[in-house]
Amino acid sequence: MATTQQCEMLLTVNGEAHSVIARPADTLLFVLRNKLRLTGAKPGCLNGDCGACTVLIDGGPIKSCMMLAIETVGKTITTIEGLKHSPIQQAFVEHFAFQCGYCTPGFIMNAHALTEKYPDASDDVIQEWLESNICRCTSYREIEQAVKSVLLKKHRND
Amino acid sequence: MVPxxxxxxxxxxxxxxxxxxxxxxxxxxxxxxxxxGTEIITLSRLHLVFTDAVIDIKQIPECQVLDIQQQQLVLGAGVSLTTIEEANPFPLLTKTASEVADRTARNQITLGGNICGQIFYREAVLPLLLADSEVVIAGKDGVQQRSIHQVFQQHMQLQPGEFLIQVKTEQTYLSLPYAHIKRRKQGEVGYPLVTVAALKKDGQLRVAFSGVCPFPFRSQAVEERLNQQLPVNTRIDEALQHLPRPILDDIEGSAQYRLFVLKHTLFDIITELEGE
Known part of the structure; x- marks a missing residue:
């Protein structure tokens, strides 16, 4: 497949197919926010460091500032707008796991993937995953508690 | 934004x-x-990389292999570091890979990208240097398999048009005793002050480094000193005299501080592998 400078991409975002005209050089973050008006994924460092732009690609967390939109053709993209009343969202509210809220969508997407993939995640695994995101307000303790509460509820329901 | x-x-x-x-x-x-693509996107944004055509190798089946074939571990260049970690076929590589960047970034960072990248730490190459791995390279003259020691000298010496397809490692190396220590300026994520990876084969230490010089390396002269029948600190002091130059001296740490950290890291590595 070769493309010209602007091309049509068919992206599947939050269960809906979208036809987008964008540059192959456009990042997924740029396309989500500027073409699809899905502004939940946040631009932070734009360098893959802060994790504010984290979305799920085929269920796994990816920093959308570091991936080309064209790479996601044929894959399933989930943004924070696609999570509805998920356990991790509820847990963030219950544990006050945010202050300014700018990093929250990225943290929630990462934490959601973690709790889905590793319902028995150890403390080390939780720490390893959460290190991918930065919270300038330092709500780390509350975020960790929120993640652990979701894992605990999953176990109680088993 | 790629400009x-x-x-x-x-x-x-x-x-x-x-x-x-x-x-x-x-x-x-x-x-x-x-x-x-993480490095290309990052460095493009900083105007440190330019291309007007990218060739994404991830759909090439040979680049996605993760398998044992004919007593060799075969890893495709397009396999992500987290995929390697989760499969864990080579525990030293798992440990080394798991300390590159952060967990989410490693879902994207590939083995080939880390080894062939411009950012000079290239830590995933350390276990491969220690295990005398072979690299499979494609170019206009076809597909060739070569020793990593021939191809990786400070960085991958690829000719224009060549690209890394796979890395092959003899199965006998995968379960050897190993140690890996990455010391950073601060925190648990980020570039190293020094990274030391080691394997013990036939009673001899093999040691490779990143963060010491502006390139990863394994040095025969350093290993000879570390394997002498002398007190540990003497071996380390002599080994440090044979490091390649220059020693990195940058915002992560001065050359003097890096050598100080390296000395203690080597002591910990030797203690772990020799039980002293």
Whole structure:
């Protein structure tokens, strides 16, 4: 497949197919926010460091500032707008796991993937995953508690 | 935001990728092979990389192999570091890979991208240097398998149009005793002050380094000193005299501080592998 400078991409975002005209050089973050008006994924460092732009690609967390939109053709993209009343969202509210809220969508997407993939995640695994995101307000303790509460509820329901 | 345009190509075979590179080059373009893409996107944003055509190798089946074949571990260049970690076929590589960047970034960073990258830490190469791995490279002259020691000298010595397909490691190396220590300026994520990886084979230490010099390396002179029948601190002091130069001296740490940290890290590595 070769493309010209602007091309049509068919992206599947939050269960809906979208036809987008964008540059192959456009990042997924740029396309989500500027073409699809899905502004939940946040631009932070734009360098893959802060994790504010984290979305799920085929269920796994990816920093959308570091991936080309064209790479996601044929894959399933989930943004924070696609999570509805998920356990991790509820847990963030219950544990006050945010202050300014700018990093929250990225943290929630990462934490959601973690709790889905590793319902028995150890403390080390939780720490390893959460290190991918930065919270300038330092709500780390509350975020960790929120993640652990979701894992605990999953176990109680088993 | 990538501040320039490029065309995007997604070949499905090695042959197609090589043909594409040649065709694009003949058209006057500056094609670049693309795997995880994190470094290309990052450095493009800083105007440190330019390409007007990227060739994404991730759809090439040979680049996605993770398997034991004929007593060798075969890892495709397009396999992500987290995929390698989760499969864990080579525990030293798992440990080394798990300390590159952060967990989410490693979902994208590939083995080939880390080894062939411009950012000079290239830590995933350390276990491969220690295990005398072979690299499979495609270019206009076809597919060739070579020793990593021939091809990786400070960085991957690839000719224009060549790209890394796979890394092959003899199965006997995968379960050898190992140690790996990455020391950073601060925190648990980020570039190293020093990274030391070691394997113990036939009673001898093999040691490779990143963060000490502006390139990863394994040095015969250093290993000879570390394997002498002398007190540990004497061996380390002599080994440090034989490090390649220059020693990194940058915002992460001064040369003097890096050597101080390295000395203690080597002591910990030797203690772990020799039980002293």
């Amino acid at each position: 320039f345009d490029f065309t995007y190509h997604q070949p499905s075979s090695i042959h197609e990728a090589i043909q594409l590179f040649q065709t694009l080059q003949q058209q006057g373009k500056k094609p670049m092979y693309y795997a995880g």
